[in-house]
Structures are given as structure tokens and as C-alpha cells.
């Protein structure tokens with residue numbers, strides 16, 4: 001199971017996520033209590049070992065800004081929230097980065113990874129980064145095809161159940177590993193990874 005820990009803003013957070021075994025680490029470069037500048041993201045990216053995917057998260061920014069900020073941050077992937085047509089993913093392809101399409105699970109019936117030319121699909125709650133969960137079992141009958149991540153209100157206490165119900169390729173968490181909005185907890189990050197790994201063995 002692929003695990004992304006999102007919304008990190010300090011080197012200590014990054015070290016905690018790497019130590020716990022995260023596969024990907026996300027930096028929010030859009031309006032959010034977790035926002036970091038591209039320059040801050042670059043410094044955090046430098047603390048991430050090779051083999052761990054670094055992801056810049058955007059919502060509704062113009063594509064030329066996405067391009068510029070992703071390059072400045074030096075990330076390996078961009079995650080786009082908002083209404084983006086397939087042409088947006090085609091346009092960003094020459095960046096040479098992994099492209100993640102984030103969409104609300106509420107409107108994702110029948111979705112497959114790659115529908116818009118993306119490399120990874122992320123199904124999130126209607127309000128990304130809010131910690132709100134949604135009915136993961138709704139996907140049980142027809143989960144997306146391909147590489148897709150489940151997000152929205154995940155936490156150490158519920159991730160095993162969510163994985164069992166939705167059977168995703170990966171999971172993504174932000175609020176559920178925080179002690180308060182925007183402040184990550186190394187203990188909760190480690191606990192989240194332990195729960196996911198244990199669920200994968202079950």
C-alpha cells in the first residue's frame with residue numbers, strides 16, 4: 001500500500017514521515033493553513049531521501065504558476081485539485097513529473113486512473129484538507145481502476161477500516177496526523193503508517 005503524508009512544513013515533520021516509512025510526502029503550495037512557499041518547499045525537499053516521492057499540492061492555480069512553482073520547489077510530482085480538463089495534464093506532461101489528479105469522491109463514480117492523462121488519481125472529500133471523511137464503502141462495488149489513492153478524514157483509528165472498505169492502491173492523510181490544524185505529530189504519523197502496514201498484512 002502506497003502511503004502519502006501531506007501538508008508538511010518543517011524538517012522535523014519530513015524526518016518523522018521518512019522514518020515512519022512514507023512513500024510520498026506532500027507540500028501544500030496553495031491557500032491553506034499548511035501552505036509553504038516554493039522556496040520553503042525546496043528546502044524541505046532537500047531533506048527527503050531518493051525513493052520517496054515529493055508532491056506539490058495546488059488548487060485552481062493557473063498552469064503557468066503550477067509549472068513555475070513546481071520547478072522552483074524541485075518536487076517529483078504535482079497534485080492538482082480543482083476543475084482541470086484533460087488538456088491541463090497534457091500541457092504539464094513536459095515537466096517530466098508524476099501528475100496526480102485530485103477529485104471529489106462525490107463525483108467520481110466510474111472514474112479510472114488515467115481518464116484525464118494523469119499518473120495517479122486521488123479521491124478526496126468535497127473539502128480537501130478539511131479532515132472530513134466520506135462514505136468509503138460507496139466505492140466498494142465499483143472502485144476506480146488503476147493506481148488511485150483514498151483521502152479525506154483518514155486517521156490512525158479509521159484507516160484500516162477505510163482500506164478494507166474501499167480497497168485503494170494507496171492512502172493520503174493530512175489532518176488525521178495533526179495535533180491541531182497545520183501542526184503535525186511525529187507520533188501520529190508513525191501510528192498511521194503502522195496501522196496501514198498492519199492492515200495490508202491482514
Ligand SMILES: O=C(O)c1ccccc1N[C@@H]1O[C@H](COP(=O)(O)O)[C@@H](O)[C@H]1O
Nearest residue numbers: 006032128129130131152153173174175
Ligand atoms: O491540506 C490542505 O490544506 C489542502 C488544501 C488544498 C488542497 C488540498 C489540501 N490537502 C489535501 O487534502 C487531502 C487530505 O485531507 P485530510 O485533511 O486528511 O482530510 C490530501 O490529499 C491533501 O493533499
